[in-house]
Amino acid sequence: xxxxxxxxxxxxxxxxxxxxxxxxxxxxxxxxxxxxxxxxxxxxxxxxxxxxxxxxxxxxxxxxxxxxxxxxxxxxxxxxxxxxxxxxxxxxxxxxxxxxxxxxxxxxxxxxxxxxxxxxxxxxxxxxxxxxxxxxxxxxxxxxxxxxxxxxxxxxxxxxxxxxxxxxxxxxxxxxxxxxxxxxxxxxxxxxxxxxxxxxxxxxxxxxxxxxxxxxxxxxxxxxxxxxxxxxxxxxxxxxxxxxxxxxxxxxxxxxxxxxxxxxxxxxxxxxxxxxxxxxxxxxxxxxxxxxxxxxxxxxxxxxxxxxxxxxxxxxxxxxxxxxxxxxxxxxxxxxxxxxxxxxxxxxxxxxxxxxxxxxxxxxxxxxxxxxxxxxxxxxxxxxxxxxxxxxxxxxxxxxxxxxxxxxxxxxxxxxxxxxxxxxxxxxxxxxxxxxxxxxxx
Amino acid sequence: xxxxxxxxxxxxxxxxxxxxxxxxxxxxxxxxxxxxxxxxxxxxxxxxxxxxxxxxxxxxxxxxxxxxxxxxxxxxxxxxxxxxxxxxxxxxxxxxxxxxxxxxxxxxxxxxxxxxxxxxxxxxxxxxxxxxxxxxxxxxxxxxxxxxxxxxxxxxxxxxxxxxxxxxxxxxxxxxxxxxxxxxxxxxxxxxxxxxxxxxxxxxxxxxxxxxxxxxxxxxxxxxxxxxxxxxxxxxxxxxxxxxxxxxxxxxxxxxxxxxxxxxxxxxxxxxxxxxxxxxxxxxxxxxxxxxxxxxxxxxxxxxxxxxxxxxxxxxxxxxxxxxxxxxxxxxxxxxxxxxxxxxxxxxxxxxxxxxxxxxxxxxxxxxxxxxxxxxxxxxxxxxxxxxxxxxxxxxxxxxxxxxxxxxxxxxxxxxxxxxxxxxxxxxxxxxxxxxxxxxxxxxxxxxxxxxxxxxxxxxxxxxxxxxxxxxxxxxxxxxxxxxxxxxxxxxxxxxxxxxxxxxxxxxxxxxxxxxxxxxxxxxxxxxxxxxxxx
Numbered sequence: 001x002x003x004x005x006x007x008x009x010x011x012x013x014x015x016x017x018x019x020x021x022x023x024x025x026x027x028x029x030x031x032x033x034x035x036x037x038x039x040x041x042x043x044x045x046x047x048x049x050x051x052x053x054x055x056x057x058x059x060x061x062x063x064x065x066x067x068x069x070x071x072x073x074x075x076x077x078x079x080x081x082x083x084x085x086x087x088x089x090x091x092x093x094x095x096x097x098x099x100x101x102x103x104x105x106x107x108x109x110x111x112x113x114x115x116x117x118x119x120x121x122x123x124x125x126x127x128x129x130x131x132x133x134x135x136x137x138x139x140x141x142x143x144x145x146x147x148x149x150x151x152x153x154x155x156x157x158x159x160x161x162x163x164x165x166x167x168x169x170x171x172x173x174x175x176x177x178x179x180x181x182x183x184x185x186x187x188x189x190x191x192x193x194x195x196x197x198x199x200x201x202x203x204x205x206x207x208x209x210x211x212x213x214x215x216x217x218x219x220x221x222x223x224x225x226x227x228x229x230x231x232x233x234x235x236x237x238x239x240x241x242x243x244x245x246x247x248x249x250x251x252x253x254x255x256x257x258x259x260x261x262x263x264x265x266x267x268x269x270x271x272x273x274x275x276x277x278x279x280x281x282x283x284x285x286x287x288x289x290x291x292x293x294x295x296x297x298x299x300x301x302x303x304x305x306x307x308x309x310x311x312x313x314x315x316x317x318x319x320x321x322x323x324x325x326x327x328x329x330x331x332x333x334x335x336x337x338x339x340x341x342x343x344x345x346x347x348x349x350x351x352x353x354x355x356x357x358x359x360x361x362x363x364x365x366x367x368x369x370x371x372x373x374x375x376x377x378x379x380x381x382x383x384x385x386x387x388x389x390x391x392x393x394x395x396x397x398x399x400x401x402x403x404x405x406x407x408x409x410x411x412x413x414x415x416x417x418x419x420x421x422x423x424x425x426x427x428x429x430x431x432x433x434x435x436x437x438x439x440x441x442x
Numbered sequence: 443x444x445x446x447x448x449x450x451x452x453x454x455x456x457x458x459x460x461x462x463x464x465x466x467x468x469x470x471x472x473x474x475x476x477x478x479x480x481x482x483x484x485x486x487x488x489x490x491x492x493x494x495x496x497x498x499x500x501x502x503x504x505x506x507x508x509x510x511x512x513x514x515x516x517x518x519x520x521x522x523x524x525x526x527x528x529x530x531x532x533x534x535x536x537x538x539x540x541x542x543x544x545x546x547x548x549x550x551x552x553x554x555x556x557x558x559x560x561x562x563x564x565x566x567x568x569x570x571x572x573x574x575x576x577x578x579x580x581x582x583x584x585x586x587x588x589x590x591x592x593x594x595x596x597x598x599x600x601x602x603x604x605x606x607x608x609x610x611x612x613x614x615x616x617x618x619x620x621x622x623x624x625x626x627x628x629x630x631x632x633x634x635x636x637x638x639x640x641x642x643x644x645x646x647x648x649x650x651x652x653x654x655x656x657x658x659x660x661x662x663x664x665x666x667x668x669x670x671x672x673x674x675x676x677x678x679x680x681x682x683x684x685x686x687x688x689x690x691x692x693x694x695x696x697x698x699x700x701x702x703x704x705x706x707x708x709x710x711x712x713x714x715x716x717x718x719x720x721x722x723x724x725x726x727x728x729x730x731x732x733x734x735x736x737x738x739x740x741x742x743x744x745x746x747x748x749x750x751x752x753x754x755x756x757x758x759x760x761x762x763x764x765x766x767x768x769x770x771x772x773x774x775x776x777x778x779x780x781x782x783x784x785x786x787x788x789x790x791x792x793x794x795x796x797x798x799x800x801x802x803x804x805x806x807x808x809x810x811x812x813x814x815x816x817x818x819x820x821x822x823x824x825x826x827x828x829x830x831x832x833x834x835x836x837x838x839x840x841x842x843x844x845x846x847x848x849x850x851x852x853x854x855x856x857x858x859x860x861x862x863x864x865x866x867x868x869x870x871x872x873x874x875x876x877x878x879x880x881x882x883x884x885x886x887x888x889x890x891x892x893x894x895x896x897x898x899x900x901x902x903x904x905x906x907x908x909x910x911x912x913x914x915x916x917x918x919x920x921x922x923x924x925x926x927x928x929x930x931x932x933x934x935x936x937x938x939x940x941x942x943x944x945x946x947x948x949x950x951x952x953x954x955x956x957x958x959x960x961x962x963x964x965x966x967x968x969x970x971x972x973x974x975x976x977x
Contacts, residue, residue: 071644098644112938119562121499140561141570141717147669149584168574217806217825218913218924275825276807337570343647346670403558403942410922414915421825 071341072099073348075333076114076127078107084361088352098344111136118142118336125339126349131162131330134170135403143170144337146346151354159371161243162330162398171332172349173371174362178328179224179297180392181314182304187292191312195228195319199272202292209291211272214279220416222409223399224295225264225273226327230397232260232320236408237400245400247441253434256320261419261430263319268420275420298367298389313388315395328396330371369393407440482516511535552727552949558942560705560718567719568683571690571707575680579664582676586628587668589643589650590635596646598655598666599629599637600674609635610655616666643671662693690715727950737947740923740932745958747831748928752899755838756892762839763846764884768876770847771854782851789844797908800837825914827925834926837909838899845895853887854880889970896966897959901930929955 077085082104089100103124105113111133117123119142129137137143145168152160152169159173181198183191187205192198202210215221222229226236234256238249251257267273277285279296286294287307294300295316304311316324333353335345352358359375369390370376380387400408415433419426489512496505515535518527554560585600590609597611599622607629610616623631631637643650654665657676664678681690681699690699690707699707699715706718731737766785770778788796803810804823812819823833857880865875906912912927912935922939923932929951937948 071647096640096644115558115561119566136558138574139559139716141567141574142561144570144573145576147578147673147675149673149675166574167577217822218911218915274807276805278805281808337573338566340648341644342651342669343671344644347672350670406939406942407922410915414913417825 071344072101073126073341073344074101074103074124076103076105076110076124078110078128079104080365081128081362084358084365085353087361088348088358092348092352096344096347098341098348100348114336115140115142118338121338123336123338125336125341125345126333127336128331128333129171131171131173131332132399132401132405134163134165134401135405137334138165138170139403142337144335144339144342145170146172146335146349148172148350148354151350154354154373155371156373156376156394158328158394158396158398159330159332162328162401163332163334164244165401166244167242171334172354173330173332174353174359175331175366175368175371176328176376176390176393176396177297177331177368178389178393178396179227179295179316179326180389181316182286182294182296182301183312183314184286184289184292184294185310185312187289191314192293192317195231195317198293198317205292207289207291209274209277209285211293211295212277212282212286212291213273213295214277214282215273215275215420216278216413216417217275218417219410219413220275220420222412222416223327225416227295227316227324228263228319229257229260230326231318231322231324232256232263233322234260235325235397236412245402247400247402247404250434250438250441253431253438257434258427258430259320261426264416264419265422265426268422273420275417298385301385302367311385313385313392315392323395326392326396327399328393329399331366331368332371402441404441408437411436411440478519482519486512486516488512548949548952551945552953553722553724554720554946555705555718555723555726556720556946556949557944559716560720560946562717562719564701564719567706567717568690570717571681571715572679572683576667576677577680579676579678582664585666585674585676587666587672587674588629588632589638589668589671590629590632591638592635596638596649596653597635598653598668598674599632599635600666601627601629610666612653612655615656615658640671647671723946727946728954730947731950731954740927744923744927744929744932747926748900751831751834751838751928752896752902754835755842755899755902756896758835758839759842759846759895760850760888760892762843763848764850766843766847767850767854771851782847785847786844788840789848793841794904794908796841797837797905800833800840801909804833824910827914827916830910830914830926834905834909838902838905841905842895842899849888849891850884853884856887857883886970890967893963893966893970897963900928900959901955902928903930903934906931907934929958 073089075085075089082102085100085102089102093099105127107128110127110129114123114127114129115136123142134143148155148160148169155173156176159176160169163169163171163173181191187207188201190201192201199210213221213224215224229235229252234252234254236250236252237245237247238251240246252260264273268275282294282296283300283303285291286296286300287304287309289309294304301311301313316326318324333349335342335349339345354372356372356374356378359370359372360378363370363375363379363386367386369386370379376390380390399405411433415429418424419429423429489508493505493508493512496502496508515531518524518531521527583603585598585602588599590597590599592611595611595613597609597614598616599607599609599619600616601607601624607619607622607624608616609619609622609632619632621633622629629637638646650671651667651669654667654677655674656665657663662678664676666674667677668674678693680694681692683690688701691697692699697709697713699709699713702708702714703721704718704723705721707715731741769775770782770785775781801824804812806812806820806822806825809823811823812821822829824830861879861883862875865879866872870878906926906928910924910926912924912931914926915922915924922935927935933948933951933955936951937943937945
């Protein structure tokens with residue numbers, strides 16, 4: 001028992017010491033209460049900062065002049081967007097008198113933070129996000145539709161389609177992101193006509209790899225391989241008459257999908273698709289001039305250019321007999337269903353963020369093709385790289401947003417990995433995957 | 443470490459003495475009293491302010507707690523005596539907020555259906571459903587809107603494409619209005635009505651955004667609504683909420699949704715309407731964890747692997763650590779200091795970083811291990827279910843042995859050499875002397891550490907997450923659980939991965955884990971008491 005008693009005294013001593021440090025620190029008294037202000041948020045420290053900032057805005061709005069409107073908007077945005085929005089917010093403030101508080105958040109964090117904060121009343125009025133979050137946001141009842149009205153026609157069709165979920169438009173889009181084929185113009189002077197032509201050109205170039213795409217050993221990468229899948233006429237879901245996905249029709253389970261599975265197995269065996277080359281390795285190899293082709297998104301272009309590669313962006317070559325359509329991700333701004341400032345927020349979105357000036361500014365910091373057609377055309381005419389991605393993007397299909405996609409990605413990826421590795425009959429594995437996905441969706 | 447503790451102890455006794463002296467002097471020291479009043483004044487000001495903000499936001503419970511705890515703290519510090527309370531109060535406050543509350547809260551969540559689709563209250567759910575099911579009438583025009591007011595009631599004045607000017611309010615459907623002044627297709631003046639400025643709109647935006655002005659007497663024709671106060675569109679509501687009956691009725695199909703008691707509106711046929719809301723589900727999550735086939739199968743498998751992983755991790759690290767400690771404790775070993783320093787290095791790197799580096803080294807085709815150590819072999823370290831398990835254990839051995847090495851070295855050095863000498867005098871061989879004299883003595887001090895190491899590895903999320911992500915997944919199993927997933931990484935997947943989070947189920951799992959670890963620790967500690975009696 002000696003050991004235990006000893007430890008107990010040490011513990012008490014440490015506790016006492018801590019307590020002493022706190023009492024002597026003077027301000028120690030008020031901080032527990034500041035924290036106690038909302039114990040519901042103690043799970044994450046980040047949430048607390050946001051919340052206290054949000055509270056500050058609410059308190060600070062009483063100063064506005066009489067002629068100007070009172071009220072305030074809180075916006076969650078990631079670092080890049082926050083920068084651009086700060087300028088827009090200033091204009092908005094001086095025009096309307098409504099103060100705008102921009103809270104910087106990590107892009108990846110916004111979805112879950114939004115879902116957990118909106119019900120507590122501490123969420124923002126507007127947040128930045130990706131359209132494929134919609135399923136989760138709508139099912140949790142935290143977003144409100146945004147009526148774009150006649151301005152909807154001013155945006156690229158895919159951008160508005162992507163932000164439409166079950167017939168309602170939930171966001172004001174600002175950029176479109178998709179993958180395309182990067183080509184090292186020194187190694188391959190011309191764009192390939194189809195997949196086989198590309199591999200042939202790659203082999204003729206005499207580099208280590210004929211073609212690169214970043215995969216992972218156990219999960220493959222259905223997102224990057226999707227254009228090849230669509231070229232076999234096997235889109236993941238069928239669509240209703242209004243063009244939105246119908247998750248009850250798993251069209252990739254059809255014959256086209258099985259054909260694609262066979263193709264995957266062939267390419268895996270030939271070593272063209274290599275699960276051990278992940279995104280980083282693929283990028284490194286392409287930047288090192290070890291392959292003429294790299295299937296990737298705009299995020300890897302700067303790195304390649306810095307490595308001295310002369311890059312061209314080409315359409316994705318089809319492996320089957322149909323067009324290769326990648327997934328598009330559309331970023332946009334959405335409204336909270338608990339917002340008490342809907343009039344101010346929708347004015348801010350439609351009349352400020354939806355303008356060509358702001359869309360172009362967002363494009364210039366983000367580097368993704370803008371969603372507003374006017375800015376889109378302008379960006380495409382100015383920059384070859386953006387034009388390359390933009391042209392592929394115009395043919396792209398929105399990534400499905402249904403909440404069950406989480407389960408779909410899991411099954412899809414691990415089955416693709418198994419097929420590429422050659423673990424069994426490709427068609428059987430594909431059918432097993434289709435069954436699992438169907439049961440996960442129901 | 444030991445020097446540090448000594449200084450702390452000295453500080454403590456010095457502080458203790460000082461504190462006692464000040465406490466004695468408090469009765470007369472007016473400066474101290476003043477300080478006390480200022481500090482407590484600040485505390486109370488802050489808590490009153492916080493409480494006011496909370497009460498304005500209708501958070502009665504938390505607001506009351508703030509006031510009560512502020513008052514309680516004040517009372518403690520104006521007490522004469524009660525020295526322990528004065529020292530402990532601040533620490534206890536933090537303990538309550540950061541430990542007790544968090545534990546109770548996750549305990550509470552385990553009994554709810556909190557997760558995707560059941561995120562908030564019923565009111566919020568109804569509000570969201572109504573918002574999400576306002577369908578704009580296809581191909582209907584945009585109305586240029588002016589918001590007007592008559593005796594406090596808001597109304598819409600709109601112009602149509604045909605040039606008509608219409609006026610209506612919530613009660614009166616749209617109708618022609620005479621005498622209105624129109625500029626640039628927008629009404630700027632209406633008789634008997636006041637036109638609201640944008641600032642006034644913003645002040646009344648809640649009222650404005652819920653206002654629906656019917657197009658005509660026929661409710662099916664739809665109603666004008668606005669979001670930005672400048673344009674109005676015609677909407678029809680897909681659902682009607684009947685507050686008295688607590689039902690939602692679909693205006694198109696006529697189907698009625700009632701509160702099914704499980705946190706969502708359901709039809710008689712069982713169709714759910716999302717979003718739902720958070721309700722108490724009792725023991726449902728625990729029952730599901732144990733009875734539902736798709737969860738139970740993986741749960742058993744994962745639990746077995748978690749035990750194996752935790753046990754083997756402790757065993758391998760302890761054996762290697764002990765072996766090295768004995769070797770480097772031998773005085774015949776030269777430059778022991780430097781070797782010891784190198785040994786501790788894996789312990790000094792951040793664990794998650796090491797795991798990532800190892801993941802790279804174990805790449806089947808490009809990794810250092812296959813390329814260099816195995817001469818270009820293609821060993822699927824991380825993608826074969828059994829090799830992945832082995833890899834995890836190897837990496838954990840690398841990460842964990844320095845700790846065992848450290849504690850064993852310390853414990854060995856505290857065992858008097860005379861004991862070994864005496865044993866040898868009695869004719870024991872070196873191994874016998876170690877096994878029967880040193881080892882039991884060593885276990886007295888090491889056993890509690892082995893138990894805590896077991897508990898740590900039982901929940902060693904970083905390693906699994908960073909090295910394999912729980913994979914490789916068995917595609918035959920219908921659920922996303924990999925062959926290296928331990929309980930805690932499975933809980934993480936249930937709660938946060940993908941888009942169907944189920945916090946309730948994840949919390950239930952956490953509670954199960956807590957009981958498993960707790961039970962094992964209690965049993966193990968009981969058993970180590972037997973060892974202590976050796977002393």
